[in-house]
Amino acid sequence: MADNRQSLSGLNAEEAKAFHSAMLQGTGIFIAVTLVAHFLVWNWRPWF
Numbered sequence: 001m002a003d004n005r006q007s008l009s010g011l012n013a014e015e016a017k018a019f020h021s022a023m024l025q026g027t028g029i030f031i032a033v034t035l036v037a038h039f040l041v042w043n044w045r046p047w048f
Contacts, residue, residue: 011019 007016009016
């Protein structure tokens with residue numbers, strides 16, 4: 001028996017995994033940019 005349940009998002013399992021992977025990659029890039037920005041501000045004004 002095939003599992004034909006519909007998810008709330010309308011994505012199938014393969015599409016959901018691809019979306020999840022893209023979300024994780026985007027979050028990682030965002031965190032990397034914020035860490036670089038914090039480091040640069042800390043070098044500019046350590047008391048900030």
